[in-house]
Amino acid sequence: MKYNFNEIEAKWQKYWAENQTFKANNDSDKPKYYVLDMFPYPSGAGLHVGHPLGYIASDIYARYKRHQGFNVLHPQGYDSFGLPAEQYAIQTGQHPAITTETNIATYRRQLDQIGFSFDWSREVRTSDPKYYKWTQWIFIQLFNSWYNNDTDKAASISSLVSVFETEGNAKVNAACDDAVKVFTSEDWKGYTSEQQQAILLQYRLTYLAETEVNWCPKLGTVLANDEIVNGVSERGGYPVVRKKMTQWSMRISAYAERLLQGLETIDWTDSLKESQRNWIGKSVGASVVFKVIETEVTPSLDVNDTHLEANRNSHDIEVFTTRPDTIFGVSFMTLAPEHDLVSKITTQAQKAEVDAYIQATAKRSERERMADVKTISGVFTGAYVEHPFTKAPIPIWIGDYVLASYGTGAVMAVPCGDQRDYDFAKYFNIEIPNIFDGADISEMAFTDKNNTKIANSDFINGMNYKKATQRVIYELEQLGQGKGKTNYRLRDAVFSRQRYWGEPFPVYYKNGMPQMIADEHLPIQLPEVEKYLPTETGEPPLGNAKTWAWDTIANAVVENIKIDMETVFPLELNTMPGWAGSSQYFNRYMDAQNDDAICSKEAMNYWEQVDLYIGGSEHATGHLLYARFWQKFMFDKGMVNHDEFAKKLINQGMILGTSAIVYRVAGTNQYVSKGLKENYEVEALRVDVNMVNASDEIDIEALKNWLPQFNDAEFILEDGKYFVGREVEKMSKRWFNVVNPDNICKEYGADALRLYEMFLGPLEQYKPWNTSGITGVHGFLKKLWKLYYDDNGLKVTDAQPTKDNLKTLHKTIKKVQEDIENFSFNTSVSTFMIAVNEFNTQKCTSRDVLQPLLVLISPYAPHISEELWHALGNEASISTAVFPVFEASYLVESSKEYPISFNGKMRFKMELPLDMTKDEIEKAVLANEKTQQQLQGREPKKVIVVPGKIVNIVG
């Protein structure tokens, strides 16, 4: 019988689907295990061989856990809202739902042919109204919540309202907008409903606010910080500018500290945790208030602009510093050009110069400002602040090295202790007082805070950094001009997108204030639009919808013409960002068909949280941070029972493409083989890798037919062959280096694909795909097959296994089990190859070892294992089989080949019984002829014997 993999794989895939072999049960007595993949965005290009890498790894683990007796949840779905489908819709008019549906069908076919053990009965699609109903629902819960810093958790907004009604907001310690004003209970009761709603918006966990956003004109939408790479959009690489817009935001900053602390409790990779720590960017220091000296200040200050901070006036400048100990080294103050106070404090004399500077910096895009960090620029405002302790006047400057978006947008400049302040001071000839004992600051600032004592600093002279910091904070508190403060870089996340293909908000507007639609009317479904572009007035695409208004009597979406602002109101035109749908899908899988809740309490109590999550590290500061935020919120609200959603996370690396390059002689249609290209002036062109064989030789006829430009090309050959150059880069259509798993499955089989992807190298690593190597694992599968079948049929017998048979089997069990548990799937493949070779050499036919061998291999190569498993007479699927138990006794040997070393260098080997004592071993080795030969009559100085391992003779 021949190994007909195509037939076998189709047969068992059908069997698994029909028998729902991998359906997970929500009420089982077995222990549970939840293995999750990052669900894919179904793009039009389909899967390439790089995509399934992580899925194969998680599938091996899931199948292994099933063999270990766990009830395994291994679901899959689609993150099906997103830009490409919408871009395609704009170009073709095709509804994104249709494209998405087609793409999903392709993905499903491709995934199925690889033989994954997914429980498809729990499939979710983020663009499915049945699913996004719950995304909308969570949005409403966030809207109806605020963050109480005293209890350190989210609480319902109604609890906040009752505090306002009884005592105002003076004692409320909330994560809220900085601009919140103090009011009493009487004030509160006197406010109109709109005023009250406006105040509550400043507390809600999702709120509407005018924010400076990253606007991408080309995409016509705002982008989150993590969607921008090097100043251009991650998708498409278009320029991004800053722009003020009214947007929904998520108050993720409220959770900054808990997101940081939570990292300690989860088993994620260090690099990923570090990325998140950097992104959260905690820094501890102090906030200091500097009072503007009033001489020239324009009198038209807004006296009503009171801040929660006591003692603060509108013409005070608050700064954040991590070095309060250097406060006596302050010689100027720098404000960001965008700082609110700039226009208020600038003197008449400096006004023209300041305005010119602000205009110049505003013109420069963020990108230019980032690229150009060396140029020092700034301008004096003419105003001064008073030093809190010395009362000396300190000049206020503006400089674009200060960022409006970090801290307070103002810094106290200490040129002797900070290099940027130093450079600025040198450039503008500002004084640089030295406050470090013995430090040399003639060339550069002294930034080493741990190796100096403070000098020239009044009450902190002679103190170290730590003591001085404490003292300065204490003194500032006494003055009411500062306090210890922790600052986070993490910004609130903008949650609005001016796109069509995303979750609509369950929000309508009444008197300009947002109103939530009640839970029972969800989902609010995406309306039909005539075109997917922004409207002529610049509104988002939903502005094109004719039926997009909320009738508060009928509780239904109705036609826009019915809007009367009495009972029918306009609906929100923005949609939610890509990360909305992916921030809670892992909980939905636990109970995917539930219409009454995201997940029932019972299901939640059973599955608890994801035990193993496998996905790419590119989501470190996006999805993985937002999902943790939502999970913590849901935990606060008692919807889930863990405040981290994934216990363990592994980042799979990427499989890269190996592009093929031909060299065209400049200005001709001649192509020169790689080895001869040095003799010509050439330009490199990428060609389809599928025309190139394993030795880098290209099929010239195929190339000629590939594109018209090659039809009458001439080739300069080496040894009658044309060799291409190679380049390792991301697999992408534009480099013609995409390898399609469909072709691999057809030619070598899914099992070969699975084994080979694992064999390529460690899971976490980036590695190039090279199709020629697959013959190795393909050959292994054929050998495996031949171990069970020869020309006469099945050759497995009931013969007693030999000692050697058992030794090979148990060696393999031990190694494979260790490998799977350590996620070193690459080395298991080698282990299987060695085992099969050994069984071949042993001429093993014994069912007692060949049957357990199949179970070991089945997580990796499920189809062939299932086929042979049934051929051996088993009725049920191999996935119900128990993983063989390792018995150490089979590996015990009575003797071993000892390496005998001289001065650490191995010289020869010697067979010695393992039960010998140290002394006996030493004696035996010294008595050996070869040892004597090596010693040449000398006495050894020392003999080191490590029983079972090595003998080393020092002489």
Add this chain to the structure above:
RNA sequence: GCUGAAGUGGUGGAAUUGGUAGACACGUUGGACUUAAAAUCCAAUGGCCAUUAUGGCCGUGCGGGUUCAAGUCCCGCCUUCAGUACCA
């Protein structure tokens, strides 16, 4: 700059955590089978030297160190990749 990861044959990568470096596979070379190709099988394959079998020397990015023994541990460099960056 900072943070994280990593440097082992022509290539992908192993090495039981300090104990025979290069498993396994690709590629290459030679051979068998075949009219031929494919497939399959066998042999060789880190470098250098020697050879009648046996052998010898050098080798895990570089330079030191610890140790009977270092790819592995310590110190100091170099390089590559990834993330992040005027963060006060």
